[in-house]
Amino acid sequence: MQGETTLAPRVVEIAPGIWQVGGPELTAPEDAAIYLVDGGSRAAIIDAGCGAGLDSLCANITAAGMPLDRIDTLLLTHCHFDHTGGARALSDRLGLTVVAHELDAPYIESGDIAVTAATWYGARLEPCEIDRWLSGTETDIEIGGRTITALHIPGHSPGSVAYVMDTDGQRIVFAQDVHGPLHASLKSNWADYRASLERLMALEADVLCEGHYGIFRGRDEIDPFIRSFLVRA
Secondary structure, rough: OOOOOOOOOOOOEEOEEEEEEEEOOOOOOOOOEEEEOOOOOOOEOOOOOOOOOHHHHHHHHHHHOOHHHEEEEEOOOOOOOHOOOOOHHHHHOOEEEEEEOOHHHHHHHHHOOOOOOHHHOOOOOOOOOOEEOOOEEEEEEEEEEEEEEEEOOOOOOOEEEEEEEEOEEEEEOOOOOOOOOOOOOOOOOHHHHHHHHHHHHHOOOOOOOOOOEEEOOOOHHHHHHHHHHHHOO
């Protein structure tokens, strides 16, 4: 991408075949966390950041030992710019199938700058076609030999999704913006948000991968973190 400064490749291994490959200190300051999941024959990226660190992101993926041509899916957790601003460029570069929930997909496809919070960053959202629209409360997605379950957790945005996978005896949950925020311009809903936090608690995750607060391990870390926002809600 023109004007981009490529950082030295950096990755964070979360579990075998799962890495954090993007985020403020890995790709670009405005990026939410970006995760990579190896499904064996195929792989998936969870969220795309704002798009300013695309070259760094690809370098990090390669540094994790993942061939770029093995990745075929981009799983979006919700429509906000720091998660989707890079979706169009990333999907174009790697030829990805882009997945999002039907309640957020229209804002991504239209390049809406208000509901996606692009205006908060003084940016515009490059419209990105969503190839697979998730519906309902729960959908299984096959990535190579692994199954990732998409759970609808509305509140922060209408179509927020958590991606859940069980691997090596651990339940790993990618729930990017557990912390919110909630705002009328984002079409946030407080009642939905509270119910979604309760649902996340009930998953009894061993590892929680959040979009801005980092990676939490064990119930002693995860439960207080989620509960702190439930109390505020």
